Amino acid sequence: MIKLYHTRIQDQPMAVDCLPYLKESERRRLEAASPLTAKRRWALLYMIQNLCQETGLPLSILSCLWHSADGKPYLGPYYMSVSYSGAFAFCAFSKENIGIDAERMDPRNAERLIPVFNEFYGMGVQDTGSFYKEWTKLESLIKYDGAESISSMIHSAKRLDAIHTSYLTLEDGYMIAVSTENDKRILPVHIA
Numbered sequence: 001m002i003k004l005y006h007t008r009i010q011d012q013p014m015a016v017d018c019l020p021y022l023k024e025s026e027r028r029r030l031e032a033a034s035p036l037t038a039k040r041r042w043a044l045l046y047m048i049q050n051l052c053q054e055t056g057l058p059l060s061i062l063s064c065l066w067h068s069a070d071g072k073p074y075l076g077p078y079y080m081s082v083s084y085s086g087a088f089a090f091c092a093f094s095k096e097n098i099g100i101d102a103e104r105m106d107p108r109n110a111e112r113l114i115p116v117f118n119e120f121y122g123m124g125v126q127d128t129g130s131f132y133k134e135w136t137k138l139e140s141l142i143k144y145d146g147a148e149s150i151s152s153m154i155h156s157a158k159r160l161d162a163i164h165t166s167y168l169t170l171e172d173g174y175m176i177a178v179s180t181e182n183d184k185r186i187l188p189v190h191i192a
Contacts, residue, residue: 099144
């Protein structure tokens with residue numbers, strides 16, 4: 001089972017209890033971040049803090065928070081994937097490689113992007129739901145793969161057709177794609 005945490009970015013307090021456990025490089029990233037990026041990172045720390053409380057992991061695991069050269073985050077032995085969309089932050093943790101993407105479904109945006117998407121990717125997407133399903137799948141596969149972009153993923157020698165993608169639609173109009181090696185049950189956890 002994969003727990004997929006999500007929370008409103010603006011609603012979360014600063015998870016100051018986490019600061020002593022962050023490596024100096026992670027603290028510098030937080031201090032140097034723009035106001036929006038800082039709020040997103042605080043929301044991420046708040047979700048990690050909740051994960052620790054729910055699972056009994058010590059907050060000291062934050063000293064094992066690191067990013068690969070391509071920016072893919074890891075929390076010690078855990079794979080982790082993060083997505084930000086609209087007012088929400090999303091984060092999933094797994095013992096297996098994982099990639100997630102979340103997008104707020106906007107019919108006006110989809111109407112404008114569907115023709116470009118279909119032409120570029122050779123798809124036959126017709127409606128808003130299908131567009132966001134395909135888009136979040138591509139983005140979650142990029143995060144799973146650690147690729148820098150859709151183009152680099154498409155042109156890599158890696159085979160991703162065996163990767164399983166599951167979908168969730170939240171009542172707030174968010175489409176979420178979760179790509180993993182095996183089909184897993186996904187438990188969404190809203191943190192108020």
